[in-house]
Amino acid sequence: MGSMTIKDIAKLCGVSVTTVSRALNNYPGINQATKEKIMQVVSENQFIPNNSARNLKRLESNAVAVLVKGISNPFFQPMIGVLEKRIHERKYTFLLQGVNGDEDEIDVALELVLEKKPKGIVFLGGYFCHTQEKLKLLDIPCVIGAVGDIDEKSGRICSCVHVDDVRESYKMVDYLCRMGHTRIAILVASREDMSISAQRLEGYRQALRANGIPVREELICYSTTDADAYNMERGYRDMKRLLASGIDFSVVYAISDTVAVGVCRALKEEGKRVPEDYSVAGFDGLDIASYYIPTITTVRQPVEEMACAVADILFDAIEEHRPAQHRIFEGELLVRESSRRLV
Numbered sequence: 621m622g623s624m625t626i627k628d629i630a631k632l633c634g635v636s637v638t639t640v641s642r643a644l645n646n647y648p649g650i651n652q653a654t655k656e657k658i659m660q661v662v663s664e665n666q667f668i669p670n671n672s673a674r675n676l677k678r679l680e681s682n683a684v685a686v687l688v689k690g691i692s693n694p695f696f697q698p699m700i701g702v703l704e705k706r707i708h709e710r711k712y713t714f715l716l717q718g719v720n721g722d723e724d725e726i727d728v729a730l731e732l733v734l735e736k737k738p739k740g741i742v743f744l745g746g747y748f749c750h751t752q753e754k755l756k757l758l759d760i761p762c763v764i765g766a767v768g769d770i771d772e773k774s775g776r777i778c779s780c781v782h783v784d785d786v787r788e789s790y791k792m793v794d795y796l797c798r799m800g801h802t803r804i805a806i807l808v809a810s811r812e813d814m815s816i817s818a819q820r821l822e823g824y825r826q827a828l829r830a831n832g833i834p835v836r837e838e839l840i841c842y843s844t845t846d847a848d849a850y851n852m853e854r855g856y857r858d859m860k861r862l863l864a865s866g867i868d869f870s871v872v873y874a875i876s877d878t879v880a881v882g883v884c885r886a887l888k889e890e891g892k893r894v895p896e897d898y899s900v901a902g903f904d905g906l907d908i909a910s911y912y913i914p915t916i917t918t919v920r921q922p923v924e925e926m927a928c929a930v931a932d933i934l935f936d937a938i939e940e941h942r943p944a945q946h947r948i949f950e951g952e953l954l955v956r957e958s959s960r961r962l963v
Contacts, residue, residue, distance in 0.1 A: 624667050626731040632661050637727035641734065641757050683713040683738040684934065687725055689746035691718035693850050694878060695904050695923070696744055699766065702927035703742060710935060712739070719746070726750050729758055740934045743767070743778075747815035752777055761937030765930045766921075767815065779933045779945045781926050785816055788919045788951040789823025790830075792901055795953060796871055797831040800962035801899065804828070805839045805869040807858055807879050809849035817849065820875045820903065838867055850875070855882025863890055870899065870962060877902035877909040880916050884958065895960040905954065914957030922949050 630640045635654065642650045643658040661667075684707045688696055700716065707714045717732060719725045725748075729741055740761040748767045755762070755777045762778040796804055806824050809817035821840070828835050841858050843849040855874055859882065862869070874880035880902030884894055894900050894914055902909055905920025929947050936942040 624665050626667075626734050627727075629658065629661055629665065629667055632665075633658050637724075637730050638754060638757065641730040644734070645757065645759075682711060683715055683736055684740050684742070684938075685715040685717060685729070685732050685736065685738040686742045686744065687717045687719050687729055687732070688744045689719040689721065689723075689725055690850065693745070693876075694906055694908070695850075695876065695921075696766070698923050699744060699927040699930075702924055703931055706928065706931035710931075726754055726758070729762075733758055733760065740938045742930055742934060745815075747813075747818075748778075748780075749814070761934060763930050763934045763937070765926060766923075776944060779937065781929045781933065781947045781949070783921050783926075783949050783951050785819035786823040786826065788921075789820035789903070790827045791823075791951070791953055792903065792917075792919050793824045793827035793873060794831065795955070796873065796899070796901060796959070797827060797833060799899075799959065801871045802833050803836070803839060803869045803871075804833075805841060805862060805867070805872045807841045807843070807855060807872065807874045807883070809843050809875070810845060811842050813849070817875050824873065839869055850878055852878050852882035852885070855879035856886045857882070859883040859886035860890070863887075863892075871901065871959065872898060873901045873903075875903055877904045877906040877916060877918055880918070880958075881908060881912055884912065884914070884916070894958050899959040901959055905952070910956070917956045917959040918954050919951040920954055921951050925949060 626637055626640050630637045633640065635658065639650065639654065640658055643655045686700065686703055688700065690696065704714045715736060715738060717728065719728050725743055725746055732738065738760065741758065743762065743764045744766050746767060748764050764778050764780045766782055793804060806821065808821045825835050841862055843854055848854045859872065872883050874883055880900055883900050887894055887898055892898055900916060902916045902918040905918050909916040909918045926949055933945045
């Protein structure tokens with residue numbers, strides 16, 4: 621049974637990965653009967669020690685894990701590349717782990733910590749709001765990068781590197797308002813989403829109010845699921861739906877450049893011109909936005925600089941034992957061919 625994982629133990633016991641981790645680390649507050657049940661299952665399955673214990677000790681000194689929520693999102697690819705390079709330069713082992721949208725990133729991290737013993741963890745993407753008690757279970761340096769928001773209490777334990785998505789989204793929508801647009805459609809993730817999408821939607825609302833323009837709920841287009849909220853297919857599909865609805869708008873603001881590309885494709889198929897008939901704007905500053913025809917107006921996030929900051933802060937914590945640090949980068953509004961001033 622040497623291949624058993626903490627997730628397997630949790631499933632056998634009918635509890636969460638967090639509960640198993642608390643039991644294994646002898647944390648107070650866990651129900652005694654539950655703890656005894658977990659330890660019995662652990663013992664029966666020889667989970668600790670397991671057949672890879674010797675390898676874990678060797679990995680403990682040089683592994684860094686990067687956990688990505690939304691690993692298929694092209695925004696994260698350059699960040700992952702920079703992190704991999706910087707981690708290898710410091711003679712650490714690079715561990716990459718994808719996290720599904722419905723998974724708790726801390727539960728995934730706890731499993732990884734017990735099995736691979738990394739010296740530090742980088743979290744990319746998602747919405748990071750966890751209790752201090754849960755974060756303390758990791759017991760290793762952590763840096764959160766490119767998240768929509770971070771809870772104040774979480775920020776006391778984990779370092780964070782990101783842009784202010786509310787402010788940067790405000791910047792984009794304020795520009796569109798100044799170009800004469802008053803009916804601005806926005807494509808966001810699902811109503812339940814509390815991550816980057818929610819922050820960018822808040823920036824949209826604030827910019828409209830600041831310009832004296834009412835927020836029209838019919839112009840807020842929510843994705844049916846968060847799983848495909850940031851891809852081209854979603855932009856294409858929802859743009860078709862928006863056009864068919866007959867709702868009046870002059871510009872579409874997509875919460876990512878990939879969604880904006882899908883929007884442009886759908887408009888072209890429907891015989892609409894960009895920007896003559898409809899303006900289009902995106903977010904992130906992906907390469908595809910600068911090569912698509914027309915080039916797409918967007919807010920560029922300094923992903924390479926952010927990734928370098930993530931690496932520096934993590935190694936400061938690992939090697940110098942520095943406390944949590946927080947860095948907020950500024951985005952850059954790039955006005956391109958896909959947007960125009962209304963006459």
